[in-house]
Amino acid sequence: MSARAAIELHNVEMVFGGLRAVGGVSFAVPEGSIFGLIGPNGAGKTTVFNCITGVYTPTGGTIELFGNRVDGMPAFEVAGLGIAHTFQNIRLFSELTVLENVLVAGHLRSKARLWDSFLRTTRGAADEREQREKARHLLSLFALDDVQDERSASLSYGDQRRLEIARALMLSPKVLLLDEPAAGMNSTESHVLKEQIRRLRDEFKLTVVLVEHNMQVVMNVCEHIHVMDRGETIADGPPETVQNHPKVLEAYLGKGEDNDTDSARQGVSDVRELSDKSPAENQAKSEEPLLVVEGLEVAYGGIKAVKGVSLTVNKGELVALIGANGAGKTSTLKAIARLLPWRAGRVIFDGRDLSTVAPHALVSMGMALSPEGRAIFPNLTVRENLDMGAYTVRDSQAIRRRIEQSVALFPRLGERMKQLGGTLSGGEQQMLAIARALMSGPKLLMLDEPSLGIAPVLVDQIFEGIERIRQDGTTVLLVEQNTRRALGAAQRAYVLVTGEVALSGDAKALRHDERVKGAYLGESVH
C-alpha cells in the first residue's frame, strides 16, 4: 500500500442551523485501500460522505483529493475529478435502460460536442460506439449484459445495486465511495459483494471508501476503519483495534445502567455488573400468549426487510426486540401494527388473526404503538395529545383516570399539560408518546426506540416508567437500540440480524452472550 493519501479530511465541520452534525473530523484514506467509515445512527457518516461528494459545502475544514482541494465544489465537478459514489437508497434513472444508465456517466469523458450530437457527425458516432463498448464491458463484469435493454426499474434489488456501481465506474474514478452497498442484501449476496469490492479495487486500481452498517462486511473487507459517533471521531485504525475499542462498544451497544462515564474497561465490565442487578428477575411469568407472530415477512419493493420472523409475547411480559441498524426491528413492529403489508406470515393478537384487521381497529382491540421518532402532534398541547390517544375511549371517567396515571408515571408531563407538544424536549416528547399510547388502555404496548436521541437522565426516567407500566399489568414489546438497557429491563429478548431472529431467550442469559456483540459488530475473521 502506498503511503499517499487519496482523500484527506482536515477538521471538517458541518453545521446546519444550530445543529452541529459533524464537528471537526480528520482522516486520511490511503491510496489503494479499502476504507470503512462507520458509526451508529446519527453519527454524521452520511454528512461527511455528502461533504466529500460535493452535495454539501462543509462549514469548516478542508477536503483534498490527491492534494487538491475539492470542498465546496459542485457535485458534478467532484465527480469529474474522479470521486464516484453510489447512494444509500439507490438512485438509478429508472425510466432509462440499464445500458443508458451507465452511458449517462460516460458523458463526462465523451469527446462529442453538442454539434456532433445535433448532426450525428462521424466523430459523434465513433465516440458513441466507444462509450457503448466500455459500458457493455462494465455491465458484463456485473453479469448485467443480458438485461442491458431492460428498464432499470425492472431489475431486482441486488441488480440495481450492482448497476449503480457499474454506473459509478463508468466515470473512470480514482476513488469509489459506496454508501451502504450491502443494505438489504442477504448473507450470500453480501458475501459476493465483499469479493466484488476487492476485485474492483484491484482491477480498476481504485481507492474504496465504504459507509456500511453490516459489520460482517465492514470488518471483513476494510483494511482501515474510522468510527464516528455524534459527529466526532471516536476511533480509527485496523478492524481488530476498532472492534474491541471500548468507545466503539459503547457507541454501538449503549451504556449500561451504570452512569459512570469513564471509558476504558468500563464498557466491557458493564455487561457483567449489570447481570447482578436485574430489576425484573423474579417476576412470575404467565405462559399465556398475548401476541404470536409466525413467519412474518415484510418487503419494500424488492428488498426483504423482515425474512420470516416468529416471536411470542406472553401476557404480563416485557419482551425486547433488539438488533443493529437495519435489522428489521421497526419493520417488524410496524407490520404487527398493520402499518406495513405482510409478504407472508401470520400475526395472532389476543386470540384473533390480524390479517383482516385495519390498523385503526387495533387500538380498540387493545394494541398501542409508540412509534419511532415519537410522532407526537407538535401543534397540540400535551393535554390534547393525550386526549387524542384516548380517541377510542368513550368513558370520560376513564380518560381522566388515565391522565392522572400518566402524570403519576411521568410527573414532567403534569407540569407541562398546557404546553404545545412541539416545544417539549426530546425526552419529554418520548414520555408524551408513551403516555399517549397508554391512553387507550392497551393490553399490549409496543415501544419503538424510546431512548433514541435522548439525554441519559431522561432515559433513566423513561425506563423507570416502562418498568412501572409492566408492573401495572400491561404487556410490553420493546424495540431498542440501547441493547444493555433493553436487556436490563426485559425478561426475554429476540435478537434480529438482517431480518431474521438470530438469537432469542432469557434476557439475563443474553446479557452474557458474546454472540449478541457479534450481531452488532460482526465477527472478526482477521
Next chain:
Amino acid sequence: MLRKLAWIAGALALCIGVQFAAGALLNAYLIRIIAVCTLNVMLAVSLNLVNGTTGQFSIGHAGFLAVGAYASAITSFALDAKIHAVVPAFFADGVTLVIAALAGVLAAGIAGVLVGVPSLRLRGDYLAIVTLGFGEIIRISIESTPAIGGSQGYPLGYTSIPGYAKLAWILGGAMLVVALTWNLTYSSHGRALAAIREDEIAAEAVGVDTTRYKVLAFAVSAMLTGLAGALYAHDATGGQHIDPGAFRLDRSVDMLVMIIFGGLGSITGAVIGGLFVGILLELLKELPNLLGGGDGALVRMLRDNAGNVRLIVYALSLVLLMLLRPQGLLGTREFSLKALLGRRKKAAS
C-alpha cells in the same frame, strides 16, 4: 455520410412532392389544415424537449412562439425589398424567409436563455409559474408597443407579412425540428437531459452539469419554437398577419395537451399529439357544420360558445386519457414498427 445525404435528398423531394401534389389534388382549406397541423407538430416536438425529455415544466412556450413570429416578421418586412433587389428573383422569396426565420430563431433563443436561467433554481410548480409569467409578459409587452402594432397586430394598415412559407417550407421545417431533436435526444447529451428528468441528484453525481443542461434544453426548445413562429408568421395559407391574441395562455395549454396526449418524453408521441390536437381543434370549429349547419338551438349554442366547447372537449379527452392511459399514447417510448410487429407476434404465439 452517404446515408445522411440520401436522407436529406429524400426529405427535400418529399417536401416538394407534397407541395405539388397538394396543389393539384387538395383544396385550399385542406392545405391550410395540413399546414396548421404541421406547425403543431413543430411546437409539440420542441416543447417536449423541455417538458418531456428534461422533465422541466414550461407553460409559457406561446411566448417563444410570439418572439419568433414577431422577430421574423419584422425582419422580412424590413428586408424584403432590399433582398429582392440583389438576389435573383427565383431565390429571393426563399432567401428572405430563411433570413427572417434565422432572426426569429435567434430572438427566441435569447428569450430561452433568459427564462432558462431562473429555471436553475426552480422546480415543478414554481418553474411553471415563472414560464407562465414570461409568456404573459411577452404578450402584454407586444400589446403595449404601438410601433409593432400593439393589440392590432402586425403589420399595421393594409400591408401584410409576405406569405413565403409555402407548405414545402413548413414541412421541411418540421422535418428539421424532428431530426435535430431526435439526434439530440438520442445522443450522449440527450441522455444527460433525460438523467436530469429521472433524478437530478444522481445526474450531478455522475458528472452532469445540471444547470448548463437545463439552460441548453430551454434555449434549444425556444429556438425551435421560434422557427415554428417564423413559419407561422409567413404561412402562405394563413392570414399573413400576426396579433398578440394568438399567443395567449391557451396556446401554451394547447401545446401541453399535445405532448401529454402523445406521451411526455416521446418524440413520435409529440408528432402524433400535434396532429391529433390540430385535427381535433379543426373538427370542433366545424362541429356546427358537421351537425348539419342551419340555425338549430344546439348549433347556435355550439357556435356561440366555441371557446367553451373546446375546453369541455379538451377536459373530457384528458380525463379519458388519464383514466385509460395515464402515461400518454406512447409513454416515454418511441413509436416503432418493429416493436409493434414484435408485440403482435408475441401476442399471437
